[in-house]
Amino acid sequence: MLPTMLQRLYTASDLLDGFNPFDELGFTLTRDFEVFRQFVSDGGPVPSSLETRLEQARHDATIADALKRFLKDVGRPLVGFMGGHAAKRNSPAFADIAKLAWSIAQDGYDTSS
Numbered sequence: 001m002l003p004t005m006l007q008r009l010y011t012a013s014d015l016l017d018g019f020n021p022f023d024e025l026g027f028t029l030t031r032d033f034e035v036f037r038q039f040v041s042d043g044g045p046v047p048s049s050l051e052t053r054l055e056q057a058r059h060d061a062t063i064a065d066a067l068k069r070f071l072k073d074v075g076r077p078l079v080g081f082m083g084g085h086a087a088k089r090n091s092p093a094f095a096d097i098a099k100l101a102w103s104i105a106q107d108g109y110d111t112s113s
Contacts, residue, residue, distance in 0.1 A: 009066045078110045 015035075020026030027033055047053040071078055081101055087094050 007066075009063070009070055074110050076108055076110050079104050 015032035016030050018029040018031065020029055023029070042048055042052045042056075047056060079101075081097055
């Protein structure tokens with residue numbers, strides 16, 4: 001059962017806890033991968049039951065609430081970047097996004113995770 005309200009947004013460290021960089025499948029030990037496995041098990045983008053869909057909606061609502069509280073505390077505009085896992089870390093597109101995030105941060109926007 002998901003909590004009714006998150007106390008804070010989860011961080012990259014929260015999601016990557018358990019990662020083993022020396023294990024080729026080390027990412028499978030993370031909370032992020034555990035959540036992904038559950039998402040797939042529950043039917044992916046088409047949830048297997050109304051109960052699952054309601055739990056996903058409640059999770060989304062608690063994230064929105066935590067984000068609202070976070071933004072109020074930050075006191076400056078926030079810009080988020082999301083992308084697919086297919087983007088290679090050494091690709092020109094990935095470098096362009098990193099440069100864009102840096103530039104936006106220089107203009108006073110919060111780009112933290």
